[in-house]
Amino acid sequence: MANQNTPELTVLIQKEMHNKIQYLHSRFESTEWSGPAWYTIKKKTKEGFPIKVELEYFKPIDLGNTGSTELDGEKLGKVLPAIYKKFPKLKKSFMGLIHSHHNMGAFFSGTDESTALEQAPVEGLFFTTVVAHNKDKYATGVSYRDQYGLPNFIEGEVESKVKMSVSKDWKSEADKIEKDAKPTYTTNYNINGYGRYYGQGNIWASKEAASDKETDKKKSESISNTSIEASIPLVQETELMLATQIYDKLLEMEITEVQFTSAMREKCPNVDPYLFASGYYDQI
Numbered sequence: 001m002a003n004q005n006t007p008e009l010t011v012l013i014q015k016e017m018h019n020k021i022q023y024l025h026s027r028f029e030s031t032e033w034s035g036p037a038w039y040t041i042k043k044k045t046k047e048g049f050p051i052k053v054e055l056e057y058f059k060p061i062d063l064g065n066t067g068s069t070e071l072d073g074e075k076l077g078k079v080l081p082a083i084y085k086k087f088p089k090l091k092k093s094f095m096g097l098i099h100s101h102h103n104m105g106a107f108f109s110g111t112d113e114s115t116a117l118e119q120a121p122v123e124g125l126f127f128t129t130v131v132a133h134n135k136d137k138y139a140t141g142v143s144y145r146d147q148y149g150l151p152n153f154i155e156g157e158v159e160s161k162v163k164m165s166v167s168k169d170w171k172s173e174a175d176k177i178e179k180d181a182k183p184t185y186t187t188n189y190n191i192n193g194y195g196r197y198y199g200q201g202n203i204w205a206s207k208e209a210a211s212d213k214e215t216d217k218k219k220s221e222s223i224s225n226t227s228i229e230a231s232i233p234l235v236q237e238t239e240l241m242l243a244t245q246i247y248d249k250l251l252e253m254e255i256t257e258v259q260f261t262s263a264m265r266e267k268c269p270n271v272d273p274y275l276f277a278s279g280y281y282d283q284i
């Protein structure tokens, strides 16, 4: 390696492959599976070290037992032609490995590391990813041979940003109400306007109240006792934390999108589920 600072390797797993992994986790909760995986280099250093790599495709071809899975060359040789026929562009990617650790957490065991070192090619790179459905969910690394022919193995990180797709309409609708809501931040709030938001959440309630001066006055008192903050759609950190927990369940496919939306509405009503899924709150 040329640099003193080893550059960081990040392996990106996009939605489709992420879902495929989740599916296999749900089918094989306590059994290891493995197969060839194709990795495409998206970005490398001047010296050629891969820093951004995408897991383009993988195919499970062996189901082992709780503690091991084995990928034999013969099995692999049989499936490769069909894979390359179906996805010719994989010929341009590096073929490596993926295997599951089901519920043991993803890490490189002694066997995993020696496999990676054994497979280190004289030219090119060999990527390996380990996946699990609990504890650490991903481990990834790359092996290669240096100019003396000695194998090296370097661990990297997996980035798996799976986001719900947000329709343009949803976004512009939310943008609009957000924009319309802004005056409540700056202007002196007026009681009728307030009633519109909080009089049972119903515009008619405030009209009725307005017809009766006495009730209106009482209402104004009781309302001014409640926190004005309540009229501002502030997103509290606690709500964002709840939202993150609920979103994780969606990513883990423990809940459906519909359940996600209703859980969000119930547990963290100020966090817009679609905007949250789109990463809107990440900057906050």
Ligand SMILES: [Zn+2]
Pocket (backbone or CB within 6 Å): 099, 100, 101, 107, 108, 109, 112, 130
């Ligand atoms: Zn392993």
